[in-house]
Amino acid sequence: MSEQTMQAVVYDEFGGPEQLVLREVAAPTPGPGEVRIRVKRAGVNPVDWKVLGGGLRGLIPHVLPIVPGWDVAGVVDALGPDVPELAVGDEVLSYARKDWVQQGTFAELVTVRVVDVARKPEGLSWDAAGALPLAGLTAERVLDAAGVSLGSTVLVHGASGGVGTLAVQLARLRGARVIGTASLSGHDRLRALGAEPVAYGDGLVDAVRALAPEGVDAVVDLVGGVMQQTLAVLAEGGRHASIADHAAGEHGGRWVWVRPDGPRLETLAQRVADGELDVEIAGSFPLADVAGAFAQSMSGTTRGKLVIHVAD
Ligand SMILES: NC(=O)c1ccc[n+]([C@@H]2O[C@H](COP(=O)([O-])OP(=O)(O)OC[C@H]3O[C@@H](n4cnc5c(N)ncnc54)[C@H](OP(=O)(O)O)[C@@H]3O)[C@@H](O)[C@H]2O)c1
Incomplete structure (x- = not known):
């Protein structure tokens, strides 16, 4: 050496x-x-x-x-x-x-x-390469755990953060409709990523119900402390998963702790290099x-x- x-x-x-x-x-x-x-x-x-x-x-x-x-x-x-x-x-x-x-x-x-x-991959900037791994793999795993797929409507709590911006884009790439929570000043950015923004805090349940009267098929919690709201907007048979609430399993959901995964990361990195995903x-x-x-x-x-x- x-x-x-x-x-x-x-x-x-x-x-x-x-x-x-x-x-x-x-x-x-x-x-x-x-x-x-x-x-x-x-x-x-x-x-x-x-x-x-x-x-x-x-x-x-x-x-x-x-x-x-x-x-x-x-x-x-x-x-x-x-x-x-x-x-x-x-x-x-x-x-x-x-x-x-x-x-x-x-x-x-x-x-x-x-x-x-x-x-x-060629074409992936060093900044994006350094920023992608943990957040990108987390976004994929929590979407898997909540069963987000073609035709799902998903609520993403915390859609404007590091994991959230990737989860919104990856859910859209799976063919899901995405409702995402963020402060008002982040709503334009969420719209640009393909999500329908709602404010978090009081009024969240009503705002989501106004957009999805039958409830949502999936909820992805990236902030914690939102279990009551999650359960209140979930449609019958809907699935929820959290990366920030260890007790999600006690409420019928899944807690996700991201694992390293070289092959899956390589696929994500290629999507960024191809311009499908923005970091x-x-x-x-x-x-x-x-x-x-x-x-x-x-x-x-x-x-x-x-x-x-x-x-x-
Ligand atoms: N279990 C796991 O494997 C795993 C993996 C990765 C991350 N995590 C955890 O997941 C959380 C998110 O990670 P991150 O990297 O995305 O964090 P981050 O980038 O620091 O998230 C910041 C964002 O959180 C948003 N936010 C804060 N309070 C909120 C609330 N009550 N409702 C909705 N949005 C809220 C803010 O949105 P506004 O600016 O719009 O207010 C901000 O954009 C952290 O607690 C992290 O430790 C867990």
């Missing part, structure tokens, strides 16, 4: 963005079935600051110090044993979550299981300002995706 160390954002204890430090750490070495990626972009997701806050300790093991970040786009820089699928120099992207939290993507180098890696970039931050990106994400007002620009 040519390099022994790298720059990475690290935290030594759980807390807030003030825990994040950019420092020199040991470069990771790819194990069997893994590649090492030289990072160009790393997408930011709310889960990154939830992990930093210690909120996922019951769900997955953590090993401090932690390099945060689960989304990556970059160039394969080294191969572990038994990786015939890829070569050094390949351009790739990945939702790079492992079975424990320790070495993430807000770093110059990261190792990833080859099965979790997608080849970056809206809401902001770009340098590796030295992951704290700024987290502060923006924590505001809950981000429209689209935030990315960390690690290298040109």
Whole structure:
């Protein structure tokens, strides 16, 4: 291995963005079935600051110090044993979550299981490649879980966020009619994506019932805390799924926790490259300002995706 160390954002204890430090750490070495990626972009997701806050300790093991970040786009820089699928120099992207939290993507180098890696198609920008993985795979899985297909009418709670903007577009591509919740200032954007916008909060049930008097076939919850409204707008036999409400199963729905999936990500990436799917970039931050990106994400007002620009 040519390099022994790298720059990475690290935290030594759980807390807030003030825990994040950019420092020199040991470069990771790819194990069997893994590649090492030289990072160009790393997408930011709310889960990154939830992990930093210690909120996922019951769900997955953590090993401090932690390099945060689960989304990556970059160039394969080294191969572990038994990786015939890829070569050094390949351009790739990945939702790079492992079975424990320790070495993430807000770093110059990261190792990833080859099965979790997608080849970056020509024509896909580095920003979009870094922003797509976790949010895109989540959008697909939650639409699957709610049974969204040709002819469905689906309500998307939280349609203007990182997952929401992709879920709206993917539902439309499946041939569904989409009603999406967002603040008023996001309604034009939702219309442009093919959704019928409604405001969230009081009045939501009436607004949805006005658009779909028989109720909707599916509800996709990307915000949490909306179970009563979900049940009130669902048609008889309708399905619902949430990425933000662990108790969805207790109300006849499904809770979804996204898994890495290289082949599915490659299909999504191709759709973006082909212009079928738009990945809206809401902001770009340098590796030295992951704290700024987290502060923006924590505001809950981000429209689209935030990315960390690690290298040109
Ligand atoms: N289980 C999983 O596998 C999984 C995967 C990905 C994400 N998640 C979780 O899902 C949530 C969404 O993720 P994300 O990446 O899309 O977040 P995000 O991009 O930060 O979402 C921001 C958006 O949330 C909207 N919003 C806030 N409160 C809302 C409400 N009460 N009703 C409707 N919209 C509301 C805002 O819309 P306006 O600006 O229009 O107000 C904003 O556009 C996060 O909690 C995240 O941790 C879970």
